[in-house]
Amino acid sequence: MSIKQRMVMNYFFKFLLYIVLIGLAVVMLLPFIWSFITSIRPNAEIVKIPISLIPSKIDFSHYVNLFRDMDWGVYFWNSISVTFVIIFSNLFFCSLAAYAFAKFEFKHKKLLLKIMMVSMMIPSIITLVPQFIVVSKFPLVGGNNIFGQGGSGFVDTFMGIILPSAVSIYGLLFMRQFFLNTPKEIGESARVDGAGELKIFFIYLRMVFPGLMTLGLFTFNSTWNSYLWPSLIMVTDESKWLLSIALKNYQIVYDNNYGPLMAGSIIISLPVILVFSFTQKFLLEKFVFDGIK
Amino acid sequence: MGDKVIGKNKKQDSLSGLLKRQSRIAYLFILPVIIFFTIFTIIPLVMSLVLSFTDYNMVNKMDFVGLENFIHALKDKYFIGSIKNVLLYTIMFVPIAIFSSLLVASLLDNDLRGKKFFRAIYYLPALTSSVATAFIWQWLMNPSYGLINQILNTIGIKGVEWLNSPKTALFSIVIISVWGSLGGNMLIYLAALRGIPSNIYEACKMDGANFFQKLVFITIPLLRPTTYFILTMSLIGSFQLFDIVYLLTGGGPVGSTTTPVHQIYMNAFGEFKGGLGSAMSVILFFIIMTITLLTQKLVKENY
Numbered sequence: 159m160s161i162k163q164r165m166v167m168n169y170f171f172k173f174l175l176y177i178v179l180i181g182l183a184v185v186m187l188l189p190f191i192w193s194f195i196t197s198i199r200p201n202a203e204i205v206k207i208p209i210s211l212i213p214s215k216i217d218f219s220h221y222v223n224l225f226r227d228m229d230w231g232v233y234f235w236n237s238i239s240v241t242f243v244i245i246f247s248n249l250f251f252c253s254l255a256a257y258a259f260a261k262f263e264f265k266h267k268k269l270l271l272k273i274m275m276v277s278m279m280i281p282s283i284i285t286l287v288p289q290f291i292v293v294s295k296f297p298l299v300g301g302n303n304i305f306g307q308g309g310s311g312f313v314d315t316f317m318g319i320i321l322p323s324a325v326s327i328y329g330l331l332f333m334r335q336f337f338l339n340t341p342k343e344i345g346e347s348a349r350v351d352g353a354g355e356l357k358i359f360f361i362y363l364r365m366v367f368p369g370l371m372t373l374g375l376f377t378f379n380s381t382w383n384s385y386l387w388p389s390l391i392m393v394t395d396e397s398k399w400l401l402s403i404a405l406k407n408y409q410i411v412y413d414n415n416y417g418p419l420m421a422g423s424i425i426i427s428l429p430v431i432l433v434f435s436f437t438q439k440f441l442l443e444k445f446v447f448d449g450i451k
Numbered sequence: 452m453g454d455k456v457i458g459k460n461k462k463q464d465s466l467s468g469l470l471k472r473q474s475r476i477a478y479l480f481i482l483p484v485i486i487f488f489t490i491f492t493i494i495p496l497v498m499s500l501v502l503s504f505t506d507y508n509m510v511n512k513m514d515f516v517g518l519e520n521f522i523h524a525l526k527d528k529y530f531i532g533s534i535k536n537v538l539l540y541t542i543m544f545v546p547i548a549i550f551s552s553l554l555v556a557s558l559l560d561n562d563l564r565g566k567k568f569f570r571a572i573y574y575l576p577a578l579t580s581s582v583a584t585a586f587i588w589q590w591l592m593n594p595s596y597g598l599i600n601q602i603l604n605t606i607g608i609k610g611v612e613w614l615n616s617p618k619t620a621l622f623s624i625v626i627i628s629v630w631g632s633l634g635g636n637m638l639i640y641l642a643a644l645r646g647i648p649s650n651i652y653e654a655c656k657m658d659g660a661n662f663f664q665k666l667v668f669i670t671i672p673l674l675r676p677t678t679y680f681i682l683t684m685s686l687i688g689s690f691q692l693f694d695i696v697y698l699l700t701g702g703g704p705v706g707s708t709t710t711p712v713h714q715i716y717m718n719a720f721g722e723f724k725g726g727l728g729s730a731m732s733v734i735l736f737f738i739i740m741t742i743t744l745l746t747q748k749l750v751k752e753n754y
Contacts, residue, residue, distance in 0.1 A: 171662070175558060182555065183572045186630065190575070192598050193587045209601045255484040262477035263470065270481070277492055281739055283691050283712050284732040287719045288498035289491060291509075307511075325487040355476045383580035385694055390720060402582045406698065409586065416590050423583035430578045438571055 190427070197221070197420040204416055220417035221425075227412065230425070232397060233404040240316055240388075240400060241381045244323050248377050249370055252329035253337075257359055259330070260337035261345060274327045290390055293318050314398065318391040323381065329373050336369035337362060375437060382430055401426045503733045507725035520730035530731060533702075533709045534738070536621060540710075541689040543625045548632050548685055549678060555633065556640035557670055570641070574634035585698035588627045589614065614700055617707035624708055627695060632688075636681050643677035644670070679750055683743055690739045711735045 196204055197220050199213035224230060258264075259271060294311040296302060301309025312318035340362055348358045363370070385402045392398050399407070405422045412418065503520055507513045524530050555573060559566055576584070591598050592613035600610030613623045647670070655665055671678075693712035696702060702709030702717075711731060719728030 175561065175563070179558060179563075179569050183569060186573055186576060186633070188598075189587045189591055189630070190579075192591060196590065205596045207596065207601070208605075209596070209598065251483045251487070255481040258477040258480035262473050262480075264474035264477040267477075270485075274488070277488075277496075279687075279743070280496065281687060281691050281736060283693075283715060284499050284736045285492060285495035286715065287725050287728045287732065288495035288502060290720075291498065291502075291725070292490060292495055321487070322491045325484045327484075327488065327492075330484055359480070379578055383578075383582075385581050385698070386716075402580055405582045405586070414589070416593075419586050420590060423586045427579050427583045430580070431575065434574075434578055435571065438567070 190424075193420040193423050196416055197418075197424055199417075201417055220421040224408075224418045224421050224425075227418070228404060228408060229397070230401075230404065230422075233399050233401045234425075236316070236398060237382060237401045240319055241378060243316075243320050244381045245374050245377045247320070247324040248326055248329050249374055251325045252373070253333050253363055253366070253370065254359065255325075256330050256333035257337050257362055260334050260340075261342070261362070274330065278327055278331070286386075289322055293322065293391070313391055314393060314395045315391075316398065319388050319400075322387065323384075326377075329377070332373055333366065333369055336366035340365050371437065375434065378433060379430055499729050499732060502726055502729035504730075505726045507729070509719065509723040509725045513726075516726065520727045521734065523727060524731045524734055527714075529706060529709060530711065530714050532706050533711045533714045536706075536708060537690055537692060537710045540621055540625060540692060541686065543622065544628050544689055545682065545685045547625065547629050548636060549681055551629060552633050552636035552681070553640055553671070553674070553678070554666075556637045556644060557666055559637070560641060560644045570637075573637055576631045577634035579631070581694035582698060584627065584631060585695055588623075588630075589699055592623055615704060617704045620700055620704060620708045624692075624695060624699070627699075628692075631695075632685070636685075639681060640674065640677060643674050647673050682746060682750075686742055686746065687739055690735065690742070711738075 195211075195213060198216050198218060200215065200217045201219075203210065203213060259267065294313045295306030296311040297304050297306045299309070299317075300311045300313065300315065302311050303309075312321065344361060344365075345358050348361060353361075383402065385406070388400050389403050389406065392400070392403055405419075405426055408422060409419060502513075504515055504517060505513045506516045506519075559569060563569075579587075592600075594600055594610060594612050594615055597613070599613070603610050611619055614620050651669060651673075652665065655669055660668070691712050692710045693716065696708050696710055696713055697716065700708045702713050712735070715728045715731045715735070718724045718731065
């Protein structure tokens with residue numbers, strides 16, 4: 159094969175590659191595009207055969223109806239507050255412990271690490287029922303007595319969602335990798351200069367900022383999207399629903415009314431997509447990989 | 452650490468004092484995580500074992516019933532059916548998920564324009580909440596008005612019942628899961644591909660290997676640890692399938708998509724049989740452990 163032929167072949171393969179990649183992108187995006195189109199077209203057009211790809215006119219009435227039927231502003235705010243408290247507590251407590259595991263020597267350190275690693279292999283479902291009991295029978299809260307009887311504990315409170323997710327062993331092990339890669343000398347010299355231990359921790363915390371960002375994004379994604387646990391905790395009090403619970407209940411009450419349902423799906427997806435598109439540069443493949451090693 | 456004049460003994464004293472102080476601080480720093488971990492993971496784990504031998508009704512009644520829950524669970528045709536479903540699901544989902552993410556990652560691992568753009572788009576489904584995913588796909592897969600069947604009709608293929616028929620419902624769930632998991636696995640593969648030294652590929656190019664030869668003889672063998680990681684995580688994940696099933700089909704039609712976690716959920720929170728639910732989760736735990744260990748053994752023996 160001559161060089162020219164080879165170059166032609168090369169271009170040909172690149173062209174093919176782009177076709178495949180673009181085709182796949184369309185497949186991956188189509189569900190979003192279609193639900194967006196459904197959410198902004200007139201009701202009569204949604205269940206019309208044959209379907210038309212482009213709406214005859216743009217109609218925001220599904221969004222208007224959605225907000226008229228339910229308190230979405232409240233659910234949005236609830237989701238945001240719960241998510242932020244969980245992100246903050248995960249970042250702070252996991253880093254604090256991760257830093258101690260990376261930089262200090264203490265008794266039973268290896269044993270504790272091993273227990274945590276093993277615990278990550280246990281499927282979370284096994285603790286679902288007893289975790290609910292722990293939360294609902296928590297002593298001295300929600301009308302419970304010291305033995306956890308008589309009241310409802312953390313059920314129907316935001317704490318019931320937040321506390322079980324306040325720290326994660328994954329987050330600890332993930333952050334530990336980053337702290338292990340920081341130099342020991344900085345802490346030592348700061349200590350000689352008389353800096354307090356908490357201050358030294360914050361010096362190191364600044365150095366692992368990319369790790370914090372990545373863990374923050376993962377936590378944001380999983381908390382914002384969680385459904386099972388919040389739906390078990392928020393039973394009666396409608397004003398404390400999160401977006402995911404509200405959307406599911408909307409479907410139960412209004413049946414499969416696809417216009418507003420798609421509008422709701424777009425609303426619930428948008429924040430995560432926006433946050434990720436602005437912070438994509440932090441989500442380098444490297445960090446994903448570092449966390450799992 | 453002070454004076455250079457201090458004697459050897461004194462120096463050691465201050466060193467052990469420092470270590471003591473350090474370990475006190477370390478315990479203080481790990482304390483919050485340990486407390487949360489104990490209350491919300493360790494205690495529930497122990498409770499789960501205890502509960503599985505009782506007839507706990509999620510409120511107050513709790514008597515020891517021996518192995519009754521386990522016998523009941525293994526005789527329960529819905530629970531056994533759910534295990535069969537999840538096995539079938541795993542056999543379909545795991546190979547497709549691994550192969551597709553590996554293929555996409557190796558396609559993207561070329562010198563391309565807009566690589567980051569494609570990567571972001573493929574990752575988008577992984578960001579989507581399960582509730583939104585469920586509704587969007589329910590609409591796409593609607594047998595009469597859904598986009599997929601409409602497209603199939605246009606090109607002359609008769610529409611499929613998708614989630615509405617016991618024959619196709621589980622497979623429909625597989626499609627949705629692959630769509631949702633492709634991006635995450637792709638990122639892990641891309642990271643691993645970066646770790647392969649480029650001179651291996653250059654040597655390969657010199658020898659005139661094409662894309663598929665490169666994939667089969669270089670990439671796949673070198674990525675074995677990553678594949679093993681994704682395989683294990685996908686297996687564990689598959690056996691815990693719940694959200695999408697609960698939201699989309701509620702286990703139906705005629706129990707064709709119910710999963711063990713769905714059965715645990717229904718028994719514990721629907722019928723308040725906390726003991727039975729715990730016994731089922733213990734059984735599921737042993738199934739997952741066995742399968743994970745078997746895969747581990749298989750992988751180790753073969754390589």
